[in-house]
Every structure is written in structure tokens, then in C-alpha cells.
Amino acid sequence: MPETRAITGNGAIAEAMRQIAPDVVAAFPITPSTQIIEDFAGFVADGKVDTELITVESEHSAMSACIGASAAGGRVMTATSANGLALMWEMLYVAAGMRQPILVAVVNRALSAPINIHCDHGDSMGARDAGWIQIYAENNQQAYDNMIMAPAIAGHADVRLPLMVCLDGFIISHSIETMQLEEDRQVQAFIGEHKAFHSLLDTANPSSWGALDLHDYYIEHKKAQQVAMANAKPVIEEVSERFGKEFGRRYELFESYRLDDAERVVVAINSVAGELKEVIDELRDEGEKVGLLKIRVFRPFPYAEIAAALKNSKIVTVLDRSTSMGAYGPLFVEICSSLYDANPRPMLYSRTFGLGGRELLLDDIRDLFEESKRYLNEGKIEKTSDFLNVRGG
Amino acid sequence: MPKLQEMAKKKTAFSSGHRLCAGCPVPIFTKMLTRVTDYDIVVGSATGCLEVASSIFPYSAWNVPWIHTAFENAAATMSGVEAMARVRSKRNGNAKKIKCVAIGGDGGTYDIGIQALSAAMERGHDLLYICYDNGAYMNTGIQRSGATPLGAATTTTPAGQVIAGKQQQRKDLSKIMVAHHIDYVAQASIHDPIDLSEKIKKGIELDGPAFLNILSPCVPGWRINPDMAVESASLAVETCFWPLYEVDSGDYTVNYKPGKKRPVSDWLLTQGRFRHLKDPQWAHLIDEFQSLIDEQWDWLVAQEKKA
Amino acid sequence: MSEKYGLKNWQELALGGVITDGGNAADYETGTWRTWRPLWRQESCINCLRCWVFCPEGAFVLKDGKTPAGKDRKEIKQIDYYYCRGCGLCVRECPVNKKGKKKAIEFVREET
Numbered sequence: 001m002p003e004t005r006a007i008t009g010n011g012a013i014a015e016a017m018r019q020i021a022p023d024v025v026a027a028f029p030i031t032p033s034t035q036i037i038e039d040f041a042g043f044v045a046d047g048k049v050d051t052e053l054i055t056v057e058s059e060h061s062a063m064s065a066c067i068g069a070s071a072a073g074g075r076v077m078t079a080t081s082a083n084g085l086a087l088m089w090e091m092l093y094v095a096a097g098m099r100q101p102i103l104v105a106v107v108n109r110a111l112s113a114p115i116n117i118h119c120d121h122g123d124s125m126g127a128r129d130a131g132w133i134q135i136y137a138e139n140n141q142q143a144y145d146n147m148i149m150a151p152a153i154a155g156h157a158d159v160r161l162p163l164m165v166c167l168d169g170f171i172i173s174h175s176i177e178t179m180q181l182e183e184d185r186q187v188q189a190f191i192g193e194h195k196a197f198h199s200l201l202d203t204a205n206p207s208s209w210g211a212l213d214l215h216d217y218y219i220e221h222k223k224a225q226q227v228a229m230a231n232a233k234p235v236i237e238e239v240s241e242r243f244g245k246e247f248g249r250r251y252e253l254f255e256s257y258r259l260d261d262a263e264r265v266v267v268a269i270n271s272v273a274g275e276l277k278e279v280i281d282e283l284r285d286e287g288e289k290v291g292l293l294k295i296r297v298f299r300p301f302p303y304a305e306i307a308a309a310l311k312n313s314k315i316v317t318v319l320d321r322s323t324s325m326g327a328y329g330p331l332f333v334e335i336c337s338s339l340y341d342a343n344p345r346p347m348l349y350s351r352t353f354g355l356g357g358r359e360l361l362l363d364d365i366r367d368l369f370e371e372s373k374r375y376l377n378e379g380k381i382e383k384t385s386d387f388l389n390v391r392g393g
Numbered sequence: 394m395p396k397l398q399e400m401a402k403k404k405t406a407f408s409s410g411h412r413l414c415a416g417c418p419v420p421i422f423t424k425m426l427t428r429v430t431d432y433d434i435v436v437g438s439a440t441g442c443l444e445v446a447s448s449i450f451p452y453s454a455w456n457v458p459w460i461h462t463a464f465e466n467a468a469a470t471m472s473g474v475e476a477m478a479r480v481r482s483k484r485n486g487n488a489k490k491i492k493c494v495a496i497g498g499d500g501g502t503y504d505i506g507i508q509a510l511s512a513a514m515e516r517g518h519d520l521l522y523i524c525y526d527n528g529a530y531m532n533t534g535i536q537r538s539g540a541t542p543l544g545a546a547t548t549t550t551p552a553g554q555v556i557a558g559k560q561q562q563r564k565d566l567s568k569i570m571v572a573h574h575i576d577y578v579a580q581a582s583i584h585d586p587i588d589l590s591e592k593i594k595k596g597i598e599l600d601g602p603a604f605l606n607i608l609s610p611c612v613p614g615w616r617i618n619p620d621m622a623v624e625s626a627s628l629a630v631e632t633c634f635w636p637l638y639e640v641d642s643g644d645y646t647v648n649y650k651p652g653k654k655r656p657v658s659d660w661l662l663t664q665g666r667f668r669h670l671k672d673p674q675w676a677h678l679i680d681e682f683q684s685l686i687d688e689q690w691d692w693l694v695a696q697e698k699k700a
Numbered sequence: 701m702s703e704k705y706g707l708k709n710w711q712e713l714a715l716g717g718v719i720t721d722g723g724n725a726a727d728y729e730t731g732t733w734r735t736w737r738p739l740w741r742q743e744s745c746i747n748c749l750r751c752w753v754f755c756p757e758g759a760f761v762l763k764d765g766k767t768p769a770g771k772d773r774k775e776i777k778q779i780d781y782y783y784c785r786g787c788g789l790c791v792r793e794c795p796v797n798k799k800g801k802k803k804a805i806e807f808v809r810e811e812t
Contacts, residue, residue, distance in 0.1 A: 397748070397753055408724075412728075413756060418754070421756065452725040455723065618788075620789045622789065623792070
């Protein structure tokens with residue numbers, strides 16, 4: 001029987017991991033993701049899973065051990081945040097290049113310096129070119145659901161790529177929400193068997209992994225990887241649809257919230273969507289045509305689908321919870337790319353918020369919509385890019 | 394030599410057609426890996442000469458399953474493989490046991506890889522880690538490492554007018570590994586195939602972590618002729634620069650004691666990387682080197698006596 | 701390009717850069733590196749196999765044979781010049797050569 005439970009985001013991810021029952025987990029503690037591995041270690045200690053838990057000495061070794069275990073034919077998972085993900089960086093590319101469907105829960109946290117343990121998306125956004133599928137979640141339920149869908153997506157024969165399930169540090173990871181945990185057997189049936197290829201443990205057929213690839217083959221391997229990432233898009237749609245049929249919660253590449261006739265749209269990722277929806281409902285009651293496009297899948301990025309969803313918009317405010325120094329925010333850049341061919345093309349501007357956990361309150365969001373109203377009326381964007389809620393303006 | 398006869402009956406883990414330098418002695422031990430044991434093995438390499446030269450796509454010299462992921466993490470990568478081998482045994486009691494071997498050069502072991510190595514040993518994986526110590530980052534072009542001996546000229550510690558090569562003595566990694574209290578730590582040399590093969594066999598076959606440090610001269614790095622690797626390694630042992638010893642469950646055995654310890658200059662001055670030490674102004678470095686060796690040799694022999 | 705050089709297209713490659721036929725480096729010729737050639741002299745060879753164990757290229761080919769007492773043993777059959785890079789390690793380490801009276805492996809300059 002599915003169970004309704006009040007649980008933290010980290011707790012929900014740990015439950016998903018228990019249900020997925022990976023062969024190997026290699027992990028290193030880092031706030032705010034630590035509880036995932038603590039809970040999971042408890043499941044191992046109690047015999048609720050027979051996973052080999054490797055308590056490594058660093059995140060670099062965590063990802064290295066994950067790659068080794070995956071190449072040896074295992075279903076493999078880990079969890080991390082911020083500096084931990086940064087320490088994995090080199091190995092993220094190796095995991096993707098080796099086409100290992102490793103699953104990582106990234107509990108989003110700001111990168112140092114200055115050191116900060118609170119939420120922003122600088123960690124996973126920095127890894128956006130590493131060749132990992134990235135799926136984001138607004139709340140505990142979505143984080144859990146995304147993780148349940150992850151093995152079927154990452155391990156799909158047309159995909160075979162590593163996958164990050166991203167959830168906001170503290171806001172989701174440590175907040176208790178009432179959500180539905182699905183039944184173990186139903187989840188396991190949904191996930192299916194893990195299929196390895198050219199396992200290192202197949203000693204009768206020795207394969208060699210990680211060869212030196214020079215100018216005669218490197219680009220062919222990269223092309224194959226790029227095609228796999230493109231393949232991931234329909235696979236994510238297919239798995240999400242199957243998930244909806246099985247468990248009743250429906251997901252698409254992104255969520256369109258009161259978007260059909262919206263003139264003023266905010267595009268955002270993760271937990272801030274909750275506040276945005278609240279304000280949008282209020283403004284809709286006042287007759288304002290406002291809406292939200294909430295990104296779920298950031299890699300592969302659904303350019304054409306987003307362009308179609310925004311075709312009726314007149315002005316689009318993109319909220320980035322990370323910053324690319326010397327450039328526009330990563331989400332803004334993608335939305336601009338999506339809309340380049342739109343005719344008519346909506347007005348577009350970028351706002352960066354929430355770095356290092358800085359709050360964005362409902363009033364701030366109301367102000368944001370006021371601003372977009374003014375820009376739309378004036379037909380002019382005053383500031384293409386700016387930080388919100390920063391002292392000194 | 395019955396031992397070589399036994400090995401000769403078995404298939405090699407390492408094929409011909411690899412692209413290591415002419416005269417590179419590394420294949421002496423890689424060829425042996427499957428000839429000393431009946432176990433199936435999986436090998437993982439750190440980035441380095443062996444890794445590069447054995448796997449230039451689409452060619453691989455590895456007749457056994459092999460993986461390379463990066464420079465600093467052979468021990469971590471193989472920890473994952475070993476964990477998966479354990480999962481396999483747990484699920485299928487009849488499955489043939491698979492043994493794991495990680496291999497790195499001194500750069501990937503003494504330096505950038507020491508954290509992953511230390512942790513893998515501490516965690517107790519059933520893993521033999523082999524370091525082939527050629528005393529510098531040879532793959533990137535002979536830069537100094539923590540294993541580079543005192544006085545050696547490398548491309549980052551050149552022998553100049555006022556500085557005579559590397560100014561520090563090498564770290565004693567084997568001793569560091571002994572301090573992990575693992576089941577087996579040994580030093581071997583490519584010039585003694587029998588001793589080497591016994592140590593590889595022990596390291597592979599025992600259930601638990603083991604570390605083997607193999608002296609492996611580098612033709613371009615040591616600036617020796619391509620036919621000199623075995624002789625140069627032999628001199629390193631005869632001068633006691635590189636004692637052959639093993640620490641089995643904490644007990645020291647010195648496997649070879651030269652009848653008469655030769656002066657270290659016999660080894661140093663046959664290599665181009667130490668040629669500048671012939672200059673009388675650097676004679677004190679040779680003396681310093683000799684006293685370091687004497688001190689360490691005496692210490693080692695004393696450990697054996699304690700046991 | 702691929703037709704001319706026999707290279708594969710991206711669709712034809714194993715996933716993740718894996719080489720599925722480990723040991724295929726044996727197809728790769730390294731004998732072209734050689735400028736000096738070891739010549740093995742069967743009549744002087746004592747079949748100690750030291751050349752075989754040291755040869756970095758694995759270029760010493762073995763065959764089944766018998767000891768003078770009639771026991772089975774492996775013996776040197778020949779040097780495989782497809783691989784031999786001519787490093788001379790076998791020549792230097794040969795114990796027959798070291799005794800100095802005769803040579804079981806000679807070293808001669810490659811004819812150009």
C-alpha cells in the first residue's frame with residue numbers, strides 16, 4: 001500500500017534509494033545532503049537493502065568508485081552538494097563519457113567562496129555541460145518521484161547516461177512535507193532490471209574502459225554522447241507518462257502553470273515555484289494574465305517545447321538561482337536561445353535571486369510582476385539583468 | 394628455473410603491440426599478472442605511461458578486463474569494482490572469485506593518488522595496489538615527484554649552476570603503507586622476476602588489501618640506454634637504495650641482503666639524471682645520499698630482527 | 701574519410717569508448733621501431749627463459765620441448781620481429797652472453 005508520510009526531502013530521497021536498492025553506493029558526507037546517506041546507511045545496517053555501501057574519503061573517490069562499480073555492471077547511486085559536486089567535477093565528465101547510468105541526488109547549495117551552506121543552483125548549473133541528465137524538483141514529492149523515474153531514464157538502451165536529481169538545499173532537503181511514498185514492489189516493478197554492458201566482471205570477454213582516444217575517434221564518441229542526450233528527451237517523456245499511469249502524478253519536461261493565455265510569464269527552477277504559484281493565483285484573481293513555466297528537465301534542454309509553450313507570452317522574466325560570472329544566468333541564456341526564432345518574440349529579461357539562500361518573499365514576487373507590467377506597458381526593459389534583494393541595489 | 398617454466402605455461406594478461414618505450418621494463422610485471430595465479434583478475438590503471446601506452450583506441454593490450462578513469466583515483470575506482478565483485482559473490486555463491494589489481498606510477502601513487510590509496514587500504518578492500526616507481530612523472534615528461542631521489546635532475550628540478558637537481562629526499566611510501574596495518578606490503582624490483590612473481594601472487598591471492606612497490610627504471614627519465622633497465626634496477630638493490638622486503642601481517646622479511654653493500658655512487662653515476670653529481674662541488678650530496686641509505690637499511694634490518 | 705582509412709563511424713562504436721576485444725593491440729606492429737636486431741642462436745641457448753620474462757614486447761615465442769633429462773619444458777622458438785623494438789634488453793641480460801665465451805643472442809644493426 002502506498003504510504004502517506006510527513007518526511008524531509010532528504011528522507012524521501014533515501015526512501016527512493018532504498019526502493020531502488022542499488023548494488024553499490026559510494027558516498028561522502030556534505031551538508032545539506034548528508035542525511036540521505038545517513039538514512040541509507042541505516043537501511044543497510046538494518047538489512048533493509050543489501051547494497052554495498054562504500055564510505056569513501058572524498059567526493060572525488062565517491063564518483064570514482066561509482067564509475068568502477070557501474071563499469072563492473074552495478075546499479076549505482078550517490079548524493080552530494082556544492083563543494084562535494086565540485087570535487088567530483090573531473091569524474092562527472094568521465095561517468096558521462098563512459099556512458100554510465102549513475103544516479104546522483106544533488107541537494108543544491110551555494111559554492112564557496114565565501115563558504116555558505118544554503119541553497120542556490122551554482123553547483124548543478126556549473127555541471128550542466130558535464131553530460132549528465134538534470135531533473136529538478138519543486139518539492140519533496142517531486143524529488144522522490146524524479147528519483148523513482150531516474151533509473152528507467154538513465155539506464156534506457158537509447159540513453160545510457162548519468163542523471164542528477166536536483167532539489168533545493170534545506171528548503172526541500174530539510175523541510176518536512178506530507179507526501180506519498182509508493183509501495184516497494186510497485187516501485188521496483190516500475191524501475192525494472194538493471195542492464196549492464198561489457199561488464200568488467202565478465203572476465204571471459206575482457207573489455208577495456210577509458211582508453212586514450214585521439215583525433216581519430218574522440219569526436220565520434222562525443223557525437224554519440226550528444227545523440228544519447230537528445231534521445232533522453234523522448235525517453236523522459238515516455239517514462240514520465242508511464243509513471244503518471246502507474247502512480248497518478250503526471251510530469252512533463254516542464255510544468256506550465258496558468259500559462260496558456262499568460263502575457264507575463266516567469267520562468268524558474270525548483271522550490272521558488274511554490275511562491276510564484278501563490279502570487280500568480282492572487283494576481284489571476286485580480287484579472288492579471290500571469291503564468292509560470294517551471295523547468296523540470298534542464299539537460300537535455302527542451303528548446304522547441306519551451307518556445308511553443310511561450311508563444312502567447314508578451315514578456316518573460318527569467319529567474320536564475322545561480323550566476324555565471326561575466327555572463328547572463330544559465331537559465332536566461334537557454335530561454336533566449338529557445339525564443340530566438342519566435343515570431344513575435346516576447347520581451348525578455350533576467351533576474352538573479354536567492355544566492356547563498358537569500359530569501360525571495362511573496363512581496364518580492366509581487367514587485368517582480370509589477371515590474372514586468374511596467375516594462376510591458378512602456379514597451380521597454382530598463383535593466384536586462386539584475387540581482388534581486390541585494391543591499392546597495 | 395622451474396618458476397619461469399610454470400609461468401611460461403600460462404597466458405599473459407598483457408599483449409604485445411603496446412606502445413611503451415623500447416626497453417621499458419613495466420611489462421615485465423604486467424605480463425606476469427595472470428601467470429602467477431589461477432584467479433580471474435580485473436585491472437585498473439591510474440593515468441600514466443602504462444595506461445596511455447596500453448590503450449590507444451581502438452587498441453588495448455589488456456587480455457583481462459581493464460579500466461582507467463583518471464590520474465588520482467585508481468584505488469577508488471577499483472574500490473567500486475571490488476565492491477561489485479563482492480555483490481556478485483554474495484548473489485551467486487558459485488561464481489568464480491574475481492580479484493582486483495590497481496596499478497599506478499609513482500606520480501599517481503605517492504603524490505596525487507595517495508589519498509585514494511590510503512583510504513582504499515584503510516577500508517580493507519580485497520585489492521592489490523601495485524605502484525611502479527620510476528621516480529618521476531615520466532608520462533608528462535620527467536617532472537619531479539615525491540618519489541624522485543635526492544639530487545636527481547628532472548625537468549622541474551634541473552641540474553643548474555646553483556641548484557643540483559632535486560633538493561629533497563624521496564618519501565618512503567612503502568613505510569607509509571605499512572603504517573596502514575594492512576595484510577601485506579612489499580617492495581620488489583623488475584630485475585628479480587622470481588621474487589617479483591611471488592610477491593604479485595601473494596598480493597593477489599590474499600583476501601584483503603595489499604600494496605606492492607616495484608622499482609621500474611625509466612629509460613628516458615633515468616637517461617640510461619634502452620638495454621639497461623634490468624641492470625640499473627639490480628644496482629639499486631645491490632646498493633640498498635631499493636631493498637627487497639616484505640611485511641606480512643606486520644612481520645618484516647628482507648628478501649635479499651647483498652653480500653657486500655655497494656656504494657650508492659655505483660648506481661647513481663651510471664644514470665644521466667645524476668651525472669651532474671660527478672662535479673666535486675656536489676660530492677656532499679652523494680655523501681648525504683649514502684648516509685640516508687645506510688640509516689634506512691640499518692633500520693630495515695633491525696625490523697626483521699625484531700620479528 | 702572512414703572508407704579510406706578503415707575508421708568506424710560514431711554509430712558503429714561501442715558505448716562509452718569501450719574496447720570490446722581486449723588484447724587486440726597484438727594486431728599493432730611495433731617492429732617498425734627497430735634499428736638494431738637481436739639474433740637468437742638456438743645452438744647456444746640454454747632455455748633459461750630470462751629473455752622471455754624480461755622482453756618488454758613479449759616478442760620471444762615459446763614452444764613445447766624437453767629437457768636433456770626428458771622432462772617437458774617450454775623452450776624458445778623464435779623472436780617475433782613483428783613486435784621486437786630492438787631495445788637490446790635480452791642481449792644484455794642473456795646469461796650465456798654474460799659468461800662471454802659465446803652468444804645466445806647477438807645484436808646487429810638493422811639493414812637499411
